[in-house]
Amino acid sequence: xxxxxxxxxxxTTIQDxxxxxxxxxxxxxxxxxxxxxxxxxxxxxxxxxxxxxLELTMQGGRxxxxxxSIIAVTGRGDVFINSDKIELNSRVFVxxxxxxxxxxxxxxxxxxxSLQGRIEAEExxxxxxxxxLAKKGGYNGRKLEKGDVLxxxxxxxxxxxxxxxxxxxxxxxIRIVKAPESDDFPEKDVDQIVKSSFKVxxxxxxxxxxxxxxxxxxxxxxxxxxxxxxxxxIQVPSSGAPIVLMADSPTTGGYPRIGVIHPEDLGDFAQxxxxxxxxFKWFEL
Amino acid sequence: MKFExxxxxxxxxxxSFGDEISLDVHxxxxxxxxxxxxxxxxxxxxxxxxxCAVTILFEPAVISSKDVVELxxxxxxNNKSQKYKKYKVRIPVCYDKHFALDWEVVxxxxxxxxxxxxxxHCRNEYLVYMLxxxxxxxxxxxxxxxxxxxxxxxxxxxxPVGAVGLADNQTGVYPLETPGGWQLIGNAPVxxxxxxxxxxxxGDYLEFFPxxxxxxxxxxxxIERILVYET
Numbered sequence: 085x086x087x088x089x090x091x092x093x094x095x096t097t098i099q100d101x102x103x104x105x106x107x108x109x110x111x112x113x114x115x116x117x118x119x120x121x122x123x124x125x126x127x128x129x130x131x132x133x134x135x136x137x138l139e140l141t142m143q144g145g146r147x148x149x150x151x152x153s154i155i156a157v158t159g160r161g162d163v164f165i166n167s168d169k170i171e172l173n174s175r176v177f178v179x180x181x182x183x184x185x186x187x188x189x190x191x192x193x194x195x196x197x198s199l200q201g202r203i204e205a206e207e208x209x210x211x212x213x214x215x216x217l218a219k220k221g222g223y224n225g226r227k228l229e230k231g232d233v234l235x236x237x238x239x240x241x242x243x244x245x246x247x248x249x250x251x252x253x254x255x256x257x258i259r260i261v262k263a264p265e266s267d268d269f270p271e272k273d274v275d276q277i278v279k280s281s282f283k284v285x286x287x288x289x290x291x292x293x294x295x296x297x298x299x300x301x302x303x304x305x306x307x308x309x310x311x312x313x314x315x316x317x318i319q320v321p322s323s324g325a326p327i328v329l330m331a332d333s334p335t336t337g338g339y340p341r342i343g344v345i346h347p348e349d350l351g352d353f354a355q356x357x358x359x360x361x362x363x364f365k366w367f368e369l
Numbered sequence: 370m371k372f373e374x375x376x377x378x379x380x381x382x383x384x385s386f387g388d389e390i391s392l393d394v395h396x397x398x399x400x401x402x403x404x405x406x407x408x409x410x411x412x413x414x415x416x417x418x419x420x421c422a423v424t425i426l427f428e429p430a431v432i433s434s435k436d437v438v439e440l441x442x443x444x445x446x447n448n449k450s451q452k453y454k455k456y457k458v459r460i461p462v463c464y465d466k467h468f469a470l471d472w473e474v475v476x477x478x479x480x481x482x483x484x485x486x487x488x489x490h491c492r493n494e495y496l497v498y499m500l501x502x503x504x505x506x507x508x509x510x511x512x513x514x515x516x517x518x519x520x521x522x523x524x525x526x527x528x529p530v531g532a533v534g535l536a537d538n539q540t541g542v543y544p545l546e547t548p549g550g551w552q553l554i555g556n557a558p559v560x561x562x563x564x565x566x567x568x569x570x571x572g573d574y575l576e577f578f579p580x581x582x583x584x585x586x587x588x589x590x591x592i593e594r595i596l597v598y599e600t
Binding site for chain 2: 104105106107108109110111112207208209210217218220261262263264265266308309310311312313314316317334335336341344345346347369
């Protein structure tokens with residue numbers, strides 16, 4: 085089966101659950117920004133949950149199917165087959181020549197398209213996730229462009245889920261957990277990070293989300309000796325404006341870390357649109 | 370050597386050996402990293418070594434953070450049994466002025482002739498303290514003080530793949546095309562990123578050797594990694 089890109093949208097890349105075997109060598113984890121939705125997309129069509137899917141960013145683009153297939157789109161956007169609106173988060177049968185159109189409709193940043201079988205993609209450090217900075221993985225290491233044609237091979241099939249309930253509302257309060265330098269921050273910052281609302285800046289992408297609207301004081305030194313970081317980490321550089329490390333973030337960093345987003349909430353945080361407000365709450369282990 | 374346990378979310382912890390960069394601390398980090406990698410099937414998902422710490426990602430359903438700490442303590446206490454291997458990596462560098470975009474700045478700042486700069490850069494043996502920042506980026510120690518130079522006041526928007534640079538007490542190779550503020554002194558026709566296995570490991574020793582522009586063009590991109598000794 086082939087899938088032809090008629091319009092690539094804002095940024096569409098092949099992503100799976102990412103890679104951890106390169107973390108000691110500077111290779112970021114990568115993978116879907118909202119893992120829960122990626123797993124769900126695969127479950128709906130009966131794929132292994134870690135199969136590569138398409139991650140569609142905001143305006144998701146248009147795609148033509150070269151054959152009959154079973155697909156699913158997970159997320160909170162508006163999805164059409166030809167001109168008919170179809171149900172999200174459910175299994176959909178498509179026919180040869182059908183055109184899929186996805187738009188986030190201002191509800192969340194990422195939607196995921198799964199196709200029954202396995203999208204052929206380049207592996208890099210054990211994962212098919214596209215890593216644009218190194219131009220590796222996925223489809224020639226880059227986002228999809230008009231005219232690209234993806235091949236979908238038959239894959240291992242599991243029993244598929246018919247329909248899944250996905251909350252239409254983004255989790256409004258994101259849980260954060262202590263990080264290595266949490267105790268080095270003044271108490272005022274530890275309070276303020278959960279009392280204030282932060283705005284997701286337009287300068288946010290798969291590497292990191294900058295937060296604005298509220299500045300933190302930061303630690304006395306402002307820097308640390310570089311050490312290993314994980315996605316979800318909230319760094320506070322000397323400017324006081326926090327940066328949240330996301331899927332493609334560097335594996336090491338030298339800014340103090342006030343906290344880290346709970347892995348179960350990281351996808352909900354990733355869905356925040358530029359300009360959207362976010363609140364945090366401390367989560368005790 | 371003792372470490373401090375720092376919490377890091379629900380499925381990671383950081384073990385810190387203080388905040389002083391030294392060979393002793395590096396060897397301790399290296400040993401812990403090497404040993405912990407053998408516990409992948411027991412819930413250790415990944416280990417990120419750095420100058421003075423290791424960040425450990427674990428599977429909470431398989432191993433608790435308490436048990437990760439216990440395991441690490443045992444490894445650190447039993448370090449006598451550790452086999453020690455030394456690998457050396459040789460990186461070819463073309464110091465031709467075609468690649469050495471900042472050669473004049475470096476000569477002016479250091480008061481050295483270009484040939485002297487090249488000689489000093491090739492003479493020392495460097496220790497790979499850690500990898501990070503971007504794939505294949507090596508944090509090297511051991512730069513000769515005479516060729517220390519501050520980074521550029523405004524970074525280049527694009528630094529080519531393989532660019533070799535100087536910045537303060539560091540030297541290194543850009544494995545990817547990225548923006549960068551280092552003073553460029555040459556280019557290494559090698560692939561440091563790899564595709565599935567490590568090209569260079571933390572703890573390796575490294576030396577640069579000069580090649581001509583012609584050799585640069587025909588170089589295979591492969592890096593020589595030689596076992597120097599084992600005890």
